[in-house]
Amino acid sequence: xxxxxxxxxxxxxxxxxxxxxxxxxxxxxxxxxxxxxxxxxxxxxxxxxxxxxxxxxxxxxxxxxxxxxxxxxxxxxxxxxxxxxxxxxxxxxxxxxxxxxx
Numbered sequence: 001x002x003x004x005x006x007x008x009x010x011x012x013x014x015x016x017x018x019x020x021x022x023x024x025x026x027x028x029x030x031x032x033x034x035x036x037x038x039x040x041x042x043x044x045x046x047x048x049x050x051x052x053x054x055x056x057x058x059x060x061x062x063x064x065x066x067x068x069x070x071x072x073x074x075x076x077x078x079x080x081x082x083x084x085x086x087x088x089x090x091x092x093x094x095x096x097x098x099x100x101x102x
Contacts, residue, residue: 009082010063014094015055036092045070049084053094059085 016022021032029047031040042050048069052062063081067074088094 006079006082009086010058010060010078012059012085013055013057014053014059014085014089016050016053017093017095020093031093033091033093038091040091040093046084046088049081050088053085053088055095 017033019035021034023030023032024047025041027044029042029050031042031050032038033040045066048066049062052065057065059082060078062085063078064074066072066081067077070077085094
C-alpha cells in the first residue's frame, strides 16, 4: 500500500459487524462469524484494534492509542494498524469506508 493509501485508510472509521459473536478466551479474542461459518482468533494487539473499531474512532486515532498503550513508534504503528484494519475488512468482519480508499 502506498503512503497516500495508508493516510486515506487512517481517516476511515471502521465498525464491527453487529451480528458477530465475540468472546475473550485466555487473553485472546475469538470472533464467531455465523454468516461465513468461520472462527477468527485475535491476539492482544489485534484485539486492541478490534475493540476500538466502533465507528467512532478513526484508524489514525486507533493507531495513536495503540502506540501509547504499547509504547511503540507511531510511524511504524500507523502502517501496521491500517494493514490490520484492512485485513479485518477483507475477512468481512467490519462495516467500513476502507474499501473506498483501495
